[in-house]
Amino acid sequence: MSVTLREIVRQVQHLEMKLVAGEEGIDREVLWTHMVDSSAISAFLKGKELAFTTGIGLNEGFSLLQLVKEIYRNGASGIVINIGPYISRIGQDVKDFADANDFPVFEVPWKIHMAEIMRIICFAIVKEQQNQAEVNSALNYAFLCPDQDELYVSPLMQKGYPVDTHYMAAVLRVQEGERLISGEKIGHFSSVMNSHFRCSGQQILCCAQEKQMVFVLCDYEEKECNEILKHIFRDFCRKLEKEETAVMSIGKKVFGLRCLHRSYETANQLADISRTGTVSGEKRFGRNRMLIYQNAGMLRILFSVNDQEVMREYVEDTVLPVLEYDALHNSDLSGVLQCYLRHDCSLQDTADELIIHRNTVNYKINKISDILSMDLTKMENRLQVSLGFAVYQVLQKK
Numbered sequence: 370m371s372v373t374l375r376e377i378v379r380q381v382q383h384l385e386m387k388l389v390a391g392e393e394g395i396d397r398e399v400l401w402t403h404m405v406d407s408s409a410i411s412a413f414l415k416g417k418e419l420a421f422t423t424g425i426g427l428n429e430g431f432s433l434l435q436l437v438k439e440i441y442r443n444g445a446s447g448i449v450i451n452i453g454p455y456i457s458r459i460g461q462d463v464k465d466f467a468d469a470n471d472f473p474v475f476e477v478p479w480k481i482h483m484a485e486i487m488r489i490i491c492f493a494i495v496k497e498q499q500n501q502a503e504v505n506s507a508l509n510y511a512f513l514c515p516d517q518d519e520l521y522v523s524p525l526m527q528k529g530y531p532v533d534t535h536y537m538a539a540v541l542r543v544q545e546g547e548r549l550i551s552g553e554k555i556g557h558f559s560s561v562m563n564s565h566f567r568c569s570g571q572q573i574l575c576c577a578q579e580k581q582m583v584f585v586l587c588d589y590e591e592k593e594c595n596e597i598l599k600h601i602f603r604d605f606c607r608k609l610e611k612e613e614t615a616v617m618s619i620g621k622k623v624f625g626l627r628c629l630h631r632s633y634e635t636a637n638q639l640a641d642i643s644r645t646g647t648v649s650g651e652k653r654f655g656r657n658r659m660l661i662y663q664n665a666g667m668l669r670i671l672f673s674v675n676d677q678e679v680m681r682e683y684v685e686d687t688v689l690p691v692l693e694y695d696a697l698h699n700s701d702l703s704g705v706l707q708c709y710l711r712h713d714c715s716l717q718d719t720a721d722e723l724i725i726h727r728n729t730v731n732y733k734i735n736k737i738s739d740i741l742s743m744d745l746t747k748m749e750n751r752l753q754v755s756l757g758f759a760v761y762q763v764l765q766k767k
Contacts, residue, residue, distance in 0.1 A: 416444030424455035453479030687757030
């Protein structure tokens with residue numbers, strides 16, 4: 370839990386701290402501050418500090434560029450350089466290095482007391498750590514222990530979130546290959562998002578769990594919630610690494626803090642099911658996916674079905690033969706069928722998505738009809754098969 374350089378700039382703008390290079394790194398986290406005037410002192414950095422220097426330790430054998438490189442190599446988030454008797458200006462070589470490595474470099478005039486900037490930053494960090502710990506604790510009690518409302522209602526009300534209004538929760542998961550990103554990196558994502566919300570003035574709560582982030586929106590219309598979350602998700606996806614993919618699932622709209630867990634539960638169910646295949650009504654942003662409970666069709670009903678025996682029987686009577694065929698022959702006829710159903714049985718649209726010939730799609734659909742002993746040109750049969758796949762997805766996560 371920390372603040373970002375973007376937020377720090379906003380808080381100390383009255384103290385003439387000016388960004389001169391490395392702007393692309395402005396969302397780096399800052400855990401603390403450190404005064405660094407020599408190579409030896411830079412070795413004491415633990416990572417994610419904002420370094421400050423007057424340049425008093427520089428000489429012909431140790432330049433400002435060397436100091437900046439040392440501080441960067443030791444994991445600092447950025448550097449603030451005091452322009453005065455020891456450093457008259459920041460050279461182009463320093464700026465080029467900062468821009469090339471997205472390492473923010475700031476300057477402040479000599480008349481400004483850097484100790485005051487450091488004090489403001491450290492106070493903001495401590496305050497945010499305390500605030501975020503309280504929010505995380507309250508939200509997790511609301512999600513996981515809804516009957517113990519004394520543990521979350523009062524703390525959230527004190528932060529401006531009333532008991533009797535509408536709430537909506539959304540879950541955001543990031544996957545690297547087959548593995549869900551967890552732990553410290555999720556915490557980093559959460560800190561960056563919270564800092565963004567504070568800078569933009571958006572009334573959105575965000576908390577980090579072990580393998581996901583959870584967003585809570587208060588007192589918005591459902592359509593407005595979806596639009597806000599869509600913009601958040603798009604911006605977030607632009608910052609992902611090439612090997613990372615993200616899924617955001619938006620839960621049902623509920624009334625009252627004491628019902629927030631219901632929105633959280635439906636968001637989690639959607640996120641779980643997304644790992645088994647395409648979800649009805651999902652939106653795609655490149656390789657990333659956004660799921661909305663309101664658009665999830667028959668899944669909304671299936672989430673409330675508890676008789677798993679009935680659900681298994683339905684799968685056996687509809688889609689199990691083609692699933693078993695795929696398992697036996699290492700094929701993906703079930704994937705072709707689901708794509709075909711998503712495209713309202715359009716052979717050409719299915720072929721375009723799967724990047725195969727239209728005749729190939731037609732051959733596979735006819736083969737599937739034989740395996741299922743079912744005429745897929747009939748709407749009633751297509752509805753049964755669609756429901757069968759939806760039930761199968763739900764069973765995979767029960």
